[in-house]
Amino acid sequence: MATATANRAVLRRTGRGMLLYLALVVMAWCALFPLLWALSSSLKKQGNISDTSIVPAHLAWSNYRDIFDLMPFGRIFFNTVLYAGCVTAGQVFFCSLAGYAFARLPFKGRDVLFVAYLATLMVPTTVTVIPQFILLRPFGWVDSPLAMIVPGLFGSAFGTYLMRQFFITLPVELEEAAILDGCSIWQTYWRVLLPHARPAVMVLAVLTWVMVWNDFLWPLVMIQRDEISTLTLGLVRLQGQYETNWPILMATSILMVAPMLVIYAFAQKSFVRGIAMSGMGGR
Amino acid sequence: MFIAPNLIAVAVFMAFPLVFTLYLSLHRWDLFSSPTFIGFDNFRRLFAHDPLFWVALRNTVIFTAGTLIPTIVIGLVVAAALNRKLKGIGIFRSIMFMPLVASTVAMAVVWRLTFSTDYGVLNTALGWIGIGPVPWLTDPAWSMFSLCLVSVWKSVPFATIVLLAAMQGIPADVYEAARIDGAGAGRRFRSITVPLIRPALVFSFVITFINSFQVFDQAYVLTGGKGGPETGTYVLGIMLYQNAFSFDDIGYACALAWVIFAILLVLTLLQLRLTRGDAYESEA
Numbered sequence: 408m409a410t411a412t413a414n415r416a417v418l419r420r421t422g423r424g425m426l427l428y429l430a431l432v433v434m435a436w437c438a439l440f441p442l443l444w445a446l447s448s449s450l451k452k453q454g455n456i457s458d459t460s461i462v463p464a465h466l467a468w469s470n471y472r473d474i475f476d477l478m479p480f481g482r483i484f485f486n487t488v489l490y491a492g493c494v495t496a497g498q499v500f501f502c503s504l505a506g507y508a509f510a511r512l513p514f515k516g517r518d519v520l521f522v523a524y525l526a527t528l529m530v531p532t533t534v535t536v537i538p539q540f541i542l543l544r545p546f547g548w549v550d551s552p553l554a555m556i557v558p559g560l561f562g563s564a565f566g567t568y569l570m571r572q573f574f575i576t577l578p579v580e581l582e583e584a585a586i587l588d589g590c591s592i593w594q595t596y597w598r599v600l601l602p603h604a605r606p607a608v609m610v611l612a613v614l615t616w617v618m619v620w621n622d623f624l625w626p627l628v629m630i631q632r633d634e635i636s637t638l639t640l641g642l643v644r645l646q647g648q649y650e651t652n653w654p655i656l657m658a659t660s661i662l663m664v665a666p667m668l669v670i671y672a673f674a675q676k677s678f679v680r681g682i683a684m685s686g687m688g689g690r
Numbered sequence: 691m692f693i694a695p696n697l698i699a700v701a702v703f704m705a706f707p708l709v710f711t712l713y714l715s716l717h718r719w720d721l722f723s724s725p726t727f728i729g730f731d732n733f734r735r736l737f738a739h740d741p742l743f744w745v746a747l748r749n750t751v752i753f754t755a756g757t758l759i760p761t762i763v764i765g766l767v768v769a770a771a772l773n774r775k776l777k778g779i780g781i782f783r784s785i786m787f788m789p790l791v792a793s794t795v796a797m798a799v800v801w802r803l804t805f806s807t808d809y810g811v812l813n814t815a816l817g818w819i820g821i822g823p824v825p826w827l828t829d830p831a832w833s834m835f836s837l838c839l840v841s842v843w844k845s846v847p848f849a850t851i852v853l854l855a856a857m858q859g860i861p862a863d864v865y866e867a868a869r870i871d872g873a874g875a876g877r878r879f880r881s882i883t884v885p886l887i888r889p890a891l892v893f894s895f896v897i898t899f900i901n902s903f904q905v906f907d908q909a910y911v912l913t914g915g916k917g918g919p920e921t922g923t924y925v926l927g928i929m930l931y932q933n934a935f936s937f938d939d940i941g942y943a944c945a946l947a948w949v950i951f952a953i954l955l956v957l958t959l960l961q962l963r964l965t966r967g968d969a970y971e972s973e974a
Binding site: 424430435437438439441444445448456457459502505520524530531537538539540558560561562567621628642656657668678679682683 | 692697703704711768776779782786790795797801811814846847851906907926930931935950951955
């Protein structure tokens with residue numbers, strides 16, 4: 408009698424476990440499906456695009472080669488890496504400096520200034536994109552790589568906020584020891600604090616990289632020439648020209664998303680932490 | 691000295707634009723001639739003489755509601771499912787957060803293929819169960835639905851991450867106590883989980899709201915940049931882009947930008963105020 412009840416309880420629990428797994432599989436399938444479908448369609452021939460099998464009978468790898476005939480893909484890929492790399496390096500450097508100052512160096516008006524920083528986080532991109540465009544015009548930076556790099560190079564309010572929040576949690580003793588050992592403020596920052604701030608730096612770097620990589624509105628506004636275009640812009644133009652060449656469009660999408668998935672695979676923790684803090688992923 | 695470069699950048703690229711946009715919104719300017727001061731004419735034109743503004747506002751509100759509510763509800767369900775100690779749960783988490791890093795533009799291109807009326811996989815699958823072809827992107831009403839679908843797919847992982855982090859912060863003994871008191875799983879979710887993760891709910895709600903209201907990328911890519919078919923997906927973001935960068939009507943676009951900013955600011959503050967009021971009530 409007792410074993411029967413226990414058995415039933417076990418059965419019910421495994422039943423519920425199975426149901427939960429089933430629900431998880433369905434959810435994961437929904438999240439993954441568009442990516443899988445893009446991969447699958449990128450390997451089909453154009454005439455077979457309505458084929459519903461996930462693994463096509465004949466894998467048309469040549470689609471990936473054809474991209475290079477239709478657009479200067481290598482160049483555009485390189486541009487995107489260049490822009491993302493420069494902006495990321497600049498963000499990490501300048502935001503960590505400013506974040507350190509906001510966290511540790513006492514100066515007049517610091518707290519007021521910090522609140523002003525936070526307030527700028529509220530300003531939506533829609534409001535800033537037009538004046539930024541007008542601002543860069545007299546410099547002749549419209550349709551130049553500088554337009555993609557300079558506005559983000561010196562850091563952002565969000566990055567500074569992120570770094571400050573992290574520096575505050577580091578023990579003051581770290582710096583006191585460094586200063587006792589004869590380090591200048593600069594050396595204290597560079598040699599002692601920054602190495603300790605690696606987790607926060609990772610968060611900021613990964614977020615910035617992905618954001619620049621996927622940004623669309625800014626390059627759309629600023630860039631005309633194909634030679635300095637980014638992947639998002641290149642893909643949209645390709646879609647405009649070859650609207651029904653789906654395998655090529657899918658292959659380009661895959662080549663664009665895959666590097667981010669690799670970064671995600673290695674830095675998932677940093678990325679997830681950053682998303683939860685910044686609210687960037689809601690787009 | 692440490693702050694200077696960063697401060698200048700933030701001032702030049704964030705604070706100054708806000709003021710500059712307001713200044714330009716009071717002018718007529720085509721980028722080439724010099725701006726002419728016209729007072730509040732741009733705003734008058736927007737509210738009284740441009741029916742497209744009201745279309746765009748209506749569409750943006752529909753889009754925001756159609757994205758926000760499913761995102762939070764699905765996010766809550768997914769977070770609850772992921773908040774279990776099961777074998778392999780890490781893999782499920784990794785997969786379900788993947789849409790976050792995928793470019794919205796690239797994924798909108800991919801979704802366009804699945805939405806294709808004649809050979810898209812969605813219509814093929816619906817055909818198997820006897821449902822006729824759905825005009826996903828060729829009918830104005832359906833195209834808004836499709837736009838919401840793409841956006842929900844993209845923003846659910848964010849809500850999930852925020853809500854899951856909050857759920858993990860709830861101590862296990864609270865649930866244990868409720869179980870001993872005879873509360874079932876549904877009751878525990880409603881009476882413990884939801885109230886305790888309230889701040890995270892508000893956070894994901896507000897952020898998703900702000901981002902949805904400014905939707906641009908997916909609307910531009912899915913419907914060829916014009917907010918079509920007809921005005922089916924003509925949202926405020928598209929209207930702003932067209933006026934500023936296709937029609938060179940900078941003053942008018944700046945007026946629109948400020949209206950968007952004002953709406954966002956008021957609604958965000960209202961949401962924060964309302965939820966704070968609720969919190970006080972439940973404490974009393």
